[in-house]
Amino acid sequence: MNNFFISGIQQVGLGTESFRKTWNWVIKMFGADVRILEDDTVAERMLRYTGGVPQKRHACIAVNLQGGGGFEIWQYSERKPCPPAFEAAAGDLGVFAAKVNCTDVEACYRQLSAQWEAVGKPSVLPDGTPCFYIKDLYGNCFQVVQSDYMFIPQGKLTGGIGGALVGVTDMDKSIAFYRDILGYDTVRYDVTGKFDDWGILPGTEGRFRRVLLGVSRPRTGAFSELLGPDTVELVQALDRTPRKIFEGRYWGDPGFIQICYDVCGMKAFGAYCAEKGYPFTVDSCPGDTTFDMGEASGHFTYTEDPDGTLIELVETHRIPVVGKLGWFIDMKKRDRRKPLPKFLFRMMGLVSREKIRPE
Numbered sequence: 001m002n003n004f005f006i007s008g009i010q011q012v013g014l015g016t017e018s019f020r021k022t023w024n025w026v027i028k029m030f031g032a033d034v035r036i037l038e039d040d041t042v043a044e045r046m047l048r049y050t051g052g053v054p055q056k057r058h059a060c061i062a063v064n065l066q067g068g069g070g071f072e073i074w075q076y077s078e079r080k081p082c083p084p085a086f087e088a089a090a091g092d093l094g095v096f097a098a099k100v101n102c103t104d105v106e107a108c109y110r111q112l113s114a115q116w117e118a119v120g121k122p123s124v125l126p127d128g129t130p131c132f133y134i135k136d137l138y139g140n141c142f143q144v145v146q147s148d149y150m151f152i153p154q155g156k157l158t159g160g161i162g163g164a165l166v167g168v169t170d171m172d173k174s175i176a177f178y179r180d181i182l183g184y185d186t187v188r189y190d191v192t193g194k195f196d197d198w199g200i201l202p203g204t205e206g207r208f209r210r211v212l213l214g215v216s217r218p219r220t221g222a223f224s225e226l227l228g229p230d231t232v233e234l235v236q237a238l239d240r241t242p243r244k245i246f247e248g249r250y251w252g253d254p255g256f257i258q259i260c261y262d263v264c265g266m267k268a269f270g271a272y273c274a275e276k277g278y279p280f281t282v283d284s285c286p287g288d289t290t291f292d293m294g295e296a297s298g299h300f301t302y303t304e305d306p307d308g309t310l311i312e313l314v315e316t317h318r319i320p321v322v323g324k325l326g327w328f329i330d331m332k333k334r335d336r337r338k339p340l341p342k343f344l345f346r347m348m349g350l351v352s353r354e355k356i357r358p359e
Contacts, residue, residue: 278305
């Protein structure tokens with residue numbers, strides 16, 4: 001039995017040209033108003049992806065307590081962000097859309113389209129699941145998808161991140177990576193053809209192979225109930241050559257930076273990934289210590305999927321509940337498979353709820 005496990009998608013990174021504008025938009029559209037952490041320091045461990053130079057950035061992780069992964073909103077503090085030279089299209093290499101959980105797609109569509117113009121009409125995925133697409137301030141696409149999962153009811157129509165759409169060049173090789181490394185052992189659908197459910201997603205002409213991956217068993221771990229179930233849809237464009245979304249740009253530039261997974265047993269997981277041919281490309285704690293992230297601490301690493309899409313892996317060592325009062329949880333002293341109780345997240349919601357602020 002492996003001495004490690006994955007508890008779900010912790011967050012999807014979203015690089016932006018305006019930290020505050022993007023966070024306000026995420027709060028307004030998706031209700032991600034609980035701040036898990038916020039940091040304004042120098043990224044010294046990511047030189048491989050930042051031109052060999054440490055870069056200062058302002059970042060936060062915001063969650064919606066109804067359940068799902070968080071939004072890591074990320075902006076360079078001293079370097080001018082470099083936006084993509086083209087609009088990311090379906091099948092382009094990297095994360096070209098993020099999935100957001102929704103309790104009622106039709107009602108959510110009516111609510112969001114009344115507030116925002118860049119909203120596509122409702123449709124259904126190849127397996128019949130209702131969805132629609134929405135673009136943010138900078139053209140990043142989100143797939144709002146029906147989900148019955150609920151962690152803590154908040155009276156909202158949306159939850160948090162439920163997955164991502166990732167462009168690939170070799171479907172079978174990519175399926176093996178997401179199955180063997182990240183635990184997606186179930187194929188929800190595997191379809192090839194032309195599709196009309198893409199909505200306002202760019203570049204959907206022509207044929208595609210689409211494979212939706214899930215997990216056969218509920219994930220375990222401290223954050224597993226907050227993060228909930230997740231899926232990844234792999235998309236291969238068959239009638240055109242896909243472009244690499246972050247070609248010639250840095251980690252943290254505008255767009256979907258990475259998919260981040262919550263991991264327990266990082267050292268063992270690193271050995272496993274290396275054995276499978278996907279060693280860590282970044283390791284914040286090569287000496288098996290801990291990495292300070294402001295009020296939180298942990299061990300983060302990166303690897304890449306077969307097309308270079310960044311996969312972040314985080315093992316949390318300490319998290320704040322009420323940081324101002326010195327109330328923290330030492331994760332190393334807990335049963336690592338036991339979910340954190342809901343009252344702790346309710347407490348975080350009371351003391352860390354973010355409101356829309358002037359931009």
